[in-house]
Amino acid sequence: MGTGKRGLITAAVTVVCAITVLAAPGTAFAAPTPTPSPTTTPSATAPPDKDLEAVREKLDDLYHDAAVATDAYNDAEEKAEKQSAEIVALAKRIVEGEKKLDRLKDRAGAAARAQYRVGGLPDEARLMLSDDPQEFLDGAGRVIQGERAAKGLIGEMTRTQQDLEQYAKDASAQWKKLEAGRKAKAAAKKEIKKQIAAAQKLESQLAKKEKARLAELEKEAALKAQTAWLDSGILDEIKGDASAQGRKAVEFATAQMGKPYEWGAEGPGTYDCSGLTSQAWASAGSAIPRTSQQQWQQLKHVAVKDMRPGDLIIYFADASHVAMYVGDGAIVHAPRPGRTVTIAGAGTMPILGVVRPGA
Structure with missing residues (x-):
């Protein structure tokens, strides 16, 4: 500068x-x-400076307490915004998880039906009845692959279900925090209004000359x-x-x-x-x-x-x-x-x- x-x-x-x-x-x-001086000498209508100084200090205390409560209010409000955003995000995950679980269930059902259609006879009987042993072996391989895929599908369904349960728990916890924050915010707001109202009441009791002298003291x-x-x-x-x-x-x-x-x-x-x-x-x-x-x-x-x-x-x-x-x-x-x-x-x-x- x-x-x-x-x-x-x-x-x-x-x-x-x-x-x-x-x-x-x-x-x-x-x-x-x-x-x-003639303008500051105490009179019957203007209290001594020591009295106005006490008023000034009291006003400072009241507005300080209001500032502390304001910080608490702002903190609660900021946390509430974050918690609300987290709840919305969790809700989206739950909806997406439920859709995924439905798709997995459909795939699992289709796999089960296919397995039922080809799984009625033991492998030895199917080999004896087969005109083409290689075709049987190829089919058996596909069945084994299908069984492995089914196990993977079941595992994915289990993990998805567990994720949904965790999302629900997280959402419940965020709701509780949000409610606690709402109460803290309401309490801070009440305290702010209380302190400001007390300060304004104190100031309103001062005469015009007293207010002017108070400003000078400040x-x-x-x-x-x-x-x-x-x-x-x-x-x-x-x-x-x-x-x-x-x-x-x-x-x-x-x-x-x-x-x-x-x-x-x-x-x-x-x-x-x-x-x-x-x-x-x-x-x-x-x-x-x-x-x-x-x-x-x-x-x-x-x-x-x-x-x-x-x-x-x-x-x-x-x-x-x-x-x-x-x-x-x-x-x-x-x-x-x-x-x-x-x-x-x-x-x-x-x-x-x-x-x-x-x-």
Whole structure:
């Protein structure tokens, strides 16, 4: 990335941190105590900052729990899709197996009838009655071949029957998993709605001035966390250039800016955090796991100092949030309900680690 562009992005991130709400679900950094002013001094209608800070932390907790439940929902949904596909494939195998078994039974029946027609006399009697001994020997050979073929046919029928029984057992097992997944998905959905409803209820109880001050506290907390991260000198170590796939993923993700967050969504109009990152990398030609936890577990880990644009930063100890690094200390992500896909500082949330999709 060129020096000029890097400077522009760095400046943009600084401005974004200063004038937009960057705190994502679960941010655990305390906001600095603001200097009292006529607009921020507590009054009878505006609670002290410490009370609003407690509200902010509570909202972070609620939205964090909603994010955890969203990951569980997405995981259950992905498993259900795979299980449904497997059940369909097994059903096709069962139908094909039954048709094959019917054909084998028809062949076995025809062979049995033919054997009955020629097998009424013992070989010695048939030889004595035959006008042409060679013809008899040729016929006997064919009978032996037929008997061998019949044994092979019986063996194939047995194997086909065993396959059908196994397919049926596999299908039954997949149905049980599908049902368990359906229950897990329903429970996760219920939990998501519960946490979001609690957060929305808490926010609805705030007056207009309180909401405005709460937004300021969120910005202050995000700016403080980002500043501390940058002050560590980490940005001086991060110098990796994006791969061709990484550039495409970044282009896709940043093109979604302004689109609303929606739990369980993978676009094109709305996204959740891992829906955005998985679709961005799909657009770059690389399929990656659907959830942030799966992305953390299955993708290649790289050190923070070695990350490059397109890499995914996993946040919080439970890997409940993911964002895409775009360079110059910035990320693009879908933060939480009520927010839109946006640029934020990479250090505004506690980093668990970095993973790299692609080849």
